[in-house]
Amino acid sequence: HNLRDYITQKPYNNNQLSSSQFTGSIAENNGKYETERIYAHFNEQLMLNNLCASVGISSDLDYNLCSILNNRRIAALATANQAGLNVTMNGNASYHELEYHIACLFVVFVANAFPRLARQDSSFYRIDLEANENNCHCIAYAVNTLMVSMFSLLRPGDLEARSKEFLALASSNLLRLGLETSSSLISSEIYGNNNNATSTSSSHCLSAKYRDSIYIVFDNLIKQSPYLSASLQESCFPYSLIRNAYHSIAKMTNSNETTTLRSNVMSSSSTTHVDGKCRD
Incomplete structure (x- = not known):
């Protein structure tokens, strides 16, 4: 089913996401599993949107743009790891x-x-x-x-x-x-x-x-x-x-x-008047 319907049914706090569902800050194991499951759904949705785009079906999620943003994140994380920061995609x-x-x-x-x-x-x-x-x-x-x-x-x-x-x-x-x-x-x-x-x-x-x-x-x-x-x-x-x-x-x-329209009419009438005087 649609990822948007899935993620909007989850409880949400304005300050931070629920620990047992997205961040894994309290229940670390369950949180990590839930985060991986969310991104798995997200990747499935990207593939589905790509198939829809190939047959001309519109979608809210732009597959190409998401791929570019995700590749940019991966490249930035790789650069940070080369600098010795030891960061991960979600960690x-x-x-x-x-x-x-x-x-x-x-x-x-x-x-x-x-x-x-x-x-x-x-x-x-x-x-x-x-x-x-x-x-x-x-x-x-x-x-x-x-x-x-x-x-x-x-x-x-x-x-x-x-x-x-x-x-x-x-x-x-x-x-x-x-x-x-x-x-x-x-x-x-x-x-x-x-x-x-x-x-x-x-x-x-x-x-x-x-x-x-x-x-x-x-x-x-x-x-x-x-x-x-x-x-x-x-x-x-x-x-x-x-x-x-x-x-x-x-x-x-x-x-x-x-x-x-009035200016065009006036210009055409003045031109006609000038042409008439020239003929006279």
Whole structure:
């Protein structure tokens, strides 16, 4: 059966995994046996996903990426053993925790990067292409694939908790970005006669100009996540903001198309007028 169904049924503590099931810190013999059994299930799941990929069946776990990450771990451990550190694949807690913390920091980095993307002009979402100019629409697939591969390899059973942590961090940053834009608009209305205040507030407004496009990127990331659902998203981030984002982007796209059409008509009419004068 699926490894994800197996590992999510195991009891889990936020501070550390159960000793008798994953770490083997208390019951050493049973813990080691359980850890080996978990990784045996993981290897079987990798083989199954590889077979599914060869026949065109999609899977949450990327076989090639997991193989690359696992080979990287083996190479790092071999280098450490050559240096005389005498570490093993699952026996050195400090090395294993270091890689796990790096994976957790990756989740925090992505969650904190959303406001910065909202300040880039190339982040505008194109409805006709269902994509962004700077390809930030690929974040949804890339982040979910990396999270599933990294946490399935480093600490099985922890993916759901880390996914919820990512949802909370990203939602907080995006909501704070919306408050920043609203406060900038209020400041521009209050200090409308002050040129410095107006320029400052307008710069803040422009900095968060494409937050609606990032809302859509965030929504697509939640939709493609194997553990996050619409109900969890609603508890952290109101879906009404997503609907408003689609509406405002569609309205902006239509206005841009209308402006382009008018400019083309005016340019063609002016050219016709010039040609007529030349003929006269």
